[in-house]
């Protein structure tokens with residue numbers, strides 16, 4: 237058992253699951269095993285402390301609804317990996333960083349730069365789809381952009397495994 241009350245076996249199991257998921261879904265975990273261990277331990281501590289798995293490198297303040305964007309995997313993972321080679325915590329890295337062809341760069345916290353509503357607007361050249369009579373609403377995964385038409389968002393995103401709260405109504 238670690239000082240935080242999280243068992244070593246629990247951490248091992250979560251790392252194993254994360255590795256398998258990452259492999260299946262085209263993501264790469266950092267090859268620095270110690271760092272991954274610390275980050276996963278942080279995620280599990282946050283789960284115990286707040287009731288949800290918020291980012292281990294960011295400050296969690298308030299209710300779950302106020303922190304949906306930083307529940308791991310956070311809304312910023314994709315963009316940070318493609319621009320900087322890793323997510324904010326460096327739990328996930330790009331293929332090039334994993335293969336040591338590049339090094340991950342220090343990155344600013346995108347959370348504070350978010351221009352939410354503007355970024356998520358339907359572009360003007362697609363405005364026609366707003367007028368479509370859709371049988372189901374369209375939900376968008378805020379982590380990976382996956383779109384689906386259904387009555388409610390899926391429990392888990394089939395692409396990136398984000399939880400249902402990460403989905404927003406897109407149309």
Ligand code: SF4
Pocket residue numbers: 275290291292293306307308309310311312313323324325326327328
């Ligand atoms: S994906 Fe986001 S929430 Fe998860 S460890 Fe990386 S920066 Fe933190």
